[in-house]
Every structure is written in C-alpha cells, then in structure tokens.
Amino acid sequence: MSAGTYTPRPGAAPLPRMIAAQTALETRMLLRNGEQLLLTVVIPTLLLVLFSAVDIVDTGSGASVDFLTPGILALAVMSTAFTGQAIATGFERRYGVLKRLGASPLPRWALMTAKTLAVLVTEVLQVVLLTVIAFALGWSPHGNPFAVLLLLVLGTAAFSGLGLLMAGTLKAEATLAAANLVFLLLLVGGGVIVPLDKFPDGVQSVLGLLPIAALSDGLRDVLQHGAAMPWGDLGILAVWAVLGLGAAARFFRWE
Numbered sequence: 001m002s003a004g005t006y007t008p009r010p011g012a013a014p015l016p017r018m019i020a021a022q023t024a025l026e027t028r029m030l031l032r033n034g035e036q037l038l039l040t041v042v043i044p045t046l047l048l049v050l051f052s053a054v055d056i057v058d059t060g061s062g063a064s065v066d067f068l069t070p071g072i073l074a075l076a077v078m079s080t081a082f083t084g085q086a087i088a089t090g091f092e093r094r095y096g097v098l099k100r101l102g103a104s105p106l107p108r109w110a111l112m113t114a115k116t117l118a119v120l121v122t123e124v125l126q127v128v129l130l131t132v133i134a135f136a137l138g139w140s141p142h143g144n145p146f147a148v149l150l151l152l153v154l155g156t157a158a159f160s161g162l163g164l165l166m167a168g169t170l171k172a173e174a175t176l177a178a179a180n181l182v183f184l185l186l187l188v189g190g191g192v193i194v195p196l197d198k199f200p201d202g203v204q205s206v207l208g209l210l211p212i213a214a215l216s217d218g219l220r221d222v223l224q225h226g227a228a229m230p231w232g233d234l235g236i237l238a239v240w241a242v243l244g245l246g247a248a249a250r251f252f253r254w255e
Contacts, residue, residue: 013105015107015110018105018106018110019106019110019113019114019117022106022110022111022114023114023117023118023121025114026114026115026117026118027118027121027122029088029118030080030084030088030118030119030122031122031125033088035087036084036087036088039079039080039083039084039183040076040079040080040084040122040126041126041129043075043079044072044075044076044079044126044130045129045130045133047068047072047075047192047193048065048068048069048072048130048133048134048137049133049137051064051068051193052064052065052068052134052137053137057193057194057195058195058198059195062224063138063139063140065134065137065138065139066139066140066141066223066224067195067220067224068193069130069131069134069139069141069223070216070219070220070222070223070224071191071192071193071216071219071220072130072134072192073126073127073130073152073219074155074190074192074212074215074216074219075187075192075212075216076123076126076127076130077123077126077152077155077156077159077215078155078159078183078186078211078212078215079183080119080122080123080126081119081123081155081156081158081159081160081163082159082160082162082163082179082182082183083163083179083180083182083183084119084122084163085115085119085159085160085163085164085167086162086163086164086166086167086175086178086179087167087175087176087179087180088167089115089163089164089167089168090166090167090170090171090172090175090176090179091172091175091176093167093168093172093253093254093255094171094172096255098111098254098255099254099255108254112164115164116156116160119156119160120156123152123156127152141223141224142222142223142224142225142226143221143222143223143225143226143227143228144222144228144229147218147222147227147228147229147230148219148222148223150229150234151215151218151219151222151230151233151234151237152215152219154215154234154237154238154241155211155214155215155237157237157241157244157245158211158215158237158240158241158244159211159244160244160245161240161241161243161244161245161246161247161248162211162240162244162248163179164244164245164248164252165244165247165248165251165252166178166179167252168248168251168252168253168254169251169252169253186210186212189207189210190207190210190212190213190216191207191208191212191213191216191217191220192212192216196208196213196217208236209236211236211237211240214232214233214234214236214237214240215233215237217230217233218230218233218234218237221233
C-alpha cells in the first residue's frame with residue numbers, strides 16, 4: 001500500500017497549539033477551584049461592597065468607592081498572580097505534576113507561559129466583574145487607560161515572579177501558609193483599603209516600596225486623580241518584576 005492520507009504522523013503538536021491548550025486547562029483549573037475563587041472573586045468583591053457602603057475607614061475626601069476601587073483591583077491582581085498561583089504551583093510540584101509535564105513535549109518555559117496566560121485571562125474576568133460592581137456603587141474613574149493597562153501588566157509580572165519563586169523553593173505546606181500570610185499582611189499594609197498616609201512617616205517609606213503599594217497608588221493616581229503616567233510606581237513594579245522573575249528562573253526547583 002502506497003503512502004497516503006491515512007499514514008500516521010506521530011509527533012508533537014505545533015508549539016502555539018500546545019501553549020493554547022495548556023492555557024485553557026490552567027484557566028479551567030483556576031476557575032473550578034473553590035479556594036481560588038474565594039481569593040480571586042469573593043474576597044475582593046466583598047471588600048469593595050462592604051467598605052464602599054459602610055464608612056469604616058477614613059479614605060479622605062470624595063466618594064469611598066473612588067479610593068477603594070483601584071486598591072481592590074490591585075488586590076485582585078495579587079490574589080491571582082501571587083497567592084493563587086503560588087499555592088496551586090506549589091502543590092503541583094509536590095504531587096509530581098510539574099515533573100511529569102516537564103518531561104512532555106511542552107517545553108518548561110512554555111508551561112510557565114501558559115500559567116502566566118491563564119493568570120491574565122482570570123485577571124481580565126476579575127477586572128470586568130469588579131469594574132461593573134464599582135460602577136453600580138457610583139465609581140467615577142478618570143485617567144489614561146494605557147497607563148492602567150501598563151500598571152496591571154507590570155503588577156502581574158511582579159507578583160507572578162514572586163509567586164513562582166515561593167512555589168519553586170518552599171514545600172507546598174509552607175507555600176500555603178506563607179502565601180496566605182503575605183496576602184493578609186499586604187491587604188492591611190499595602191494601601192489597598194487603609195491609605196498609606198495613616199501610617200507613621202518612616203513606615204510609609206518602606207510600605208511605599210512594596211509591589212502592592214506601588215500598584216495601588218499607581219492605579220489610584222490614574223483612576224482617581226487623572227494622572228498621565230505614574231512613572232515612579234511603574235519603576236518600582238518593573239524592578240520587582242525583574243527581580244522576581246529572574247530569581248524564579250534561577251532558583252525554581254521542579255521536584
């Protein structure tokens with residue numbers, strides 16, 4: 001029989017198709033996990049609605065929702081790119097999932113690319129949901145959409161690097177505890193809900209260098225105050241992104 005249409009053609013699928021398939025799988029896993037949904041959707045939504053409706057924290061002049069929404073958007077990025085990704089990747093590493101995927105035709109860098117794309121897809125859904133709720137609460141945003149996009153992308157890169165570094169160096173149980181602890185600490189001290197000017201001057205200087213504070217303040221400068229481009233906050237996020245992703249690439253252990 002001559003070679004023809006029915007001749008098998010074994011081999012890996014094209015790389016873009018493999019990345020797309022892995023991205024879809026990673027996204028479904030994120031959205032189906034109840035604990036992840038609590039971190040990425042429920043907690044940010046409840047915080048936005050509660051603190052906008054009830055005058056618990058002094059957010060300064062203007063409507064509370066105008067101050068809170070940029071911070072909650074920053075929290076949503078952190079919850080997905082850092083906390084959620086660190087915990088999920090840490091347990092995948094513990095159970096040998098990463099080791100098996102690393103031996104598949106999908107290159108390791110492509111696997112990490114798929115994880116990052118899944119984070120971005122989840123963040124888009126978060127931003128849309130929180131934006132709709134914020135508008136319903138009376139939010140009045142201003143500023144340059146490109147600056148907002150750049151802040152979100154750099155924030156995602158910074159938190160992804162830190163999350164992967166934690167997941168690739170600590171045990172799964174330690175990652176679970178540390179990621180949740182960091183989430184709570186940055187929620188309180190990162191300018192998300194409580195303005196940084198409520199802290200002592202010396203503490204403000206340190207907190208202002210944190211990625212969550214830079215992302216919150218940058219988004220607030222643009223969306224609340226109409227700033228063109230918050231270069232200082234973008235610079236802080238860029239440094240964290242380079243350090244985090246570089247350290248994750250250097251020290252991440254697959255087993």
